[in-house]
Amino acid sequence: MAMVGCEGIVLRVRDFNEADRILTILSAAEGKFEAVARGARRPRSSMAGAAQLFTRANMMLFRGRSLDTLSSAEVLSTHQRVRSDLACMAYGSYIAELTDAMTAEREPAPDVYSLVCSTLAALDRKEARPAVVALGFEMKFLSLIGFKPELRQCVSCGAREPEADWFGPNEGGLLCARCRANDLTAVPVGDEARGLLRALMVRPYARLSGVGENGKAYVQARTALRRYVDLRVESSLRTLEFIDDVNSMGREEANDSEGGLEPDRQVT
Amino acid sequence: MQFYAEPLSRLIDELRRLPGVGAKTGQRLAFHLLAMAPADVQRLADTMVEARRRITDCSICGNLTEADPCVTCSDPSRDRSCICVVERPEDVIAMERTREYRGVYHVLGAAISPMEGVGPGDIRLAELVNRVKAGGVTEIIVATNPNTEGEVTAVYIANLLRPLGVRVSRIAHGVPVGGDLEYADEVTLARALEGRRVM
Numbered sequence: 001m002a003m004v005g006c007e008g009i010v011l012r013v014r015d016f017n018e019a020d021r022i023l024t025i026l027s028a029a030e031g032k033f034e035a036v037a038r039g040a041r042r043p044r045s046s047m048a049g050a051a052q053l054f055t056r057a058n059m060m061l062f063r064g065r066s067l068d069t070l071s072s073a074e075v076l077s078t079h080q081r082v083r084s085d086l087a088c089m090a091y092g093s094y095i096a097e098l099t100d101a102m103t104a105e106r107e108p109a110p111d112v113y114s115l116v117c118s119t120l121a122a123l124d125r126k127e128a129r130p131a132v133v134a135l136g137f138e139m140k141f142l143s144l145i146g147f148k149p150e151l152r153q154c155v156s157c158g159a160r161e162p163e164a165d166w167f168g169p170n171e172g173g174l175l176c177a178r179c180r181a182n183d184l185t186a187v188p189v190g191d192e193a194r195g196l197l198r199a200l201m202v203r204p205y206a207r208l209s210g211v212g213e214n215g216k217a218y219v220q221a222r223t224a225l226r227r228y229v230d231l232r233v234e235s236s237l238r239t240l241e242f243i244d245d246v247n248s249m250g251r252e253e254a255n256d257s258e259g260g261l262e263p264d265r266q267v268t
Numbered sequence: 269m270q271f272y273a274e275p276l277s278r279l280i281d282e283l284r285r286l287p288g289v290g291a292k293t294g295q296r297l298a299f300h301l302l303a304m305a306p307a308d309v310q311r312l313a314d315t316m317v318e319a320r321r322r323i324t325d326c327s328i329c330g331n332l333t334e335a336d337p338c339v340t341c342s343d344p345s346r347d348r349s350c351i352c353v354v355e356r357p358e359d360v361i362a363m364e365r366t367r368e369y370r371g372v373y374h375v376l377g378a379a380i381s382p383m384e385g386v387g388p389g390d391i392r393l394a395e396l397v398n399r400v401k402a403g404g405v406t407e408i409i410v411a412t413n414p415n416t417e418g419e420v421t422a423v424y425i426a427n428l429l430r431p432l433g434v435r436v437s438r439i440a441h442g443v444p445v446g447g448d449l450e451y452a453d454e455v456t457l458a459r460a461l462e463g464r465r466v467m
Contacts, residue, residue: 016288044447083419084420
């Protein structure tokens with residue numbers, strides 16, 4: 001068996017056999033692949049730390065026919081804050097699941113790898129706003145893998161802004177009032193929402209810190225992007241359902257005068 | 269093409285529903301069962317059915333038990349002011365093996381996991397809050413697994429219970445007893461350093 005080394009990030013962890021774990025790993029050179037970390041659930045395992053969700057590590061692997069075997073790992077980052085905050089973990093898991101769902105196995109993906117690393121690093125910051133980071137990731141990620149939406153003019157007739165004030169997920173970009181009938185899933189996107197969508201695409205996460213999460217523009221941009229993602233991902237994402245469930249639970253509890261489950265912070 | 273007789277095929281399919289049992293293992297177990305004496309197979313089947321029928325969840329702690337409440341919850345010598353929160357019934361056995369802990373338990377049933385779709389509402393957190401609200405509890409020891417899901421569950425529990433004025437502690441993480449530092453991974457060693465204590 002050949003041995004290969006790579007830097008990778010763990011996108012998914014599944015228990016396997018008595019004490020093993022199967023990791024879904026994303027690396028720049030190898031793309032997405034699966035590897036088994038033998039004995040990683042045992043306390044004495046030297047790979048227990050590396051075989052965790054969101055861990056970025058330098059890994060040595062034995063190449064297998066269908067499954068690689070993790071031989072050793074040097075942890076570069078555990079993204080500790082992402083792992084210990086419900087909102088960060090929920091959105092971090094969404095980012096990992098979306099990446100897993102939309103990348104092919106064994107296809108080099110240096111740009112996607114770099115984006116996932118910078119996104120998890122952004123989520124790991126104390127001042128991070130997980131919902132905004134996830135929104136930024138959706139836009140950057142889709143643009144990177146070939147689904148960059150047209151955000152300057154109507155994709156159907158070429159009418160420029162501000163005439164093109166609808167977003168058509170099926171059509172893949174802005175639509176004007178005349179052409180919006182071409183896409184029954186189209187949603188309105190005002191001036192600010194269009195500006196926000198463009199900002200999400202090009203600005204680094206540090207420059208998205210001023211984005212307000214309750215304004216009309218944010219809600220419009222989020223609705224447009226959510227529909228766009230739903231359409232491109234062919235399966236339903238468990239983590240999105242989780243985020244919706246936790247949000248609705250938080251809203252119910254906020255309305256409940258007795259308190260009930262009162263988390264430190266609601267996932268928004 | 270049908271490789272197996274229909275009853276055998278069904279047996280393999282049923283065995284494959286067990287955790288860690290794939291096609292090969294299912295086939296091996298099924299052939300082993302067919303090689304056993306009929307009385308032994310009957311005894312195994314009866315034992316499985318009886319265990320499933322007689323074992324339930326303890327209405328207080330959620331651990332598996334034959335009598336409700338369970339042996340631990342009904343033991344007067346146990347310290348009811350201290351509750352150790354674990355993910356699964358197997359973890360209660362692991363804690364009991366230490367012979368160090370004299371408090372009671374609370375079994376969550378799972379850990380919060382967005383990837384698996386397990387949210388705070390899917391585990392026995394409301395029951396834990398009710399136990400604390402009922403009074404008499406001074407400390408909650410969170411002994412969820414030291415992995416991503418266990419950590420976020422522990423932090424969520426701490427945030428949930430802090431307003432109730434109860435002390436919430438987390439089991440220590442670090443170098444295993446008898447292990448050499450040289451072979452410990454970076455994450456474990458970093459945690460061991462964080463959780464060091466004055467001697």
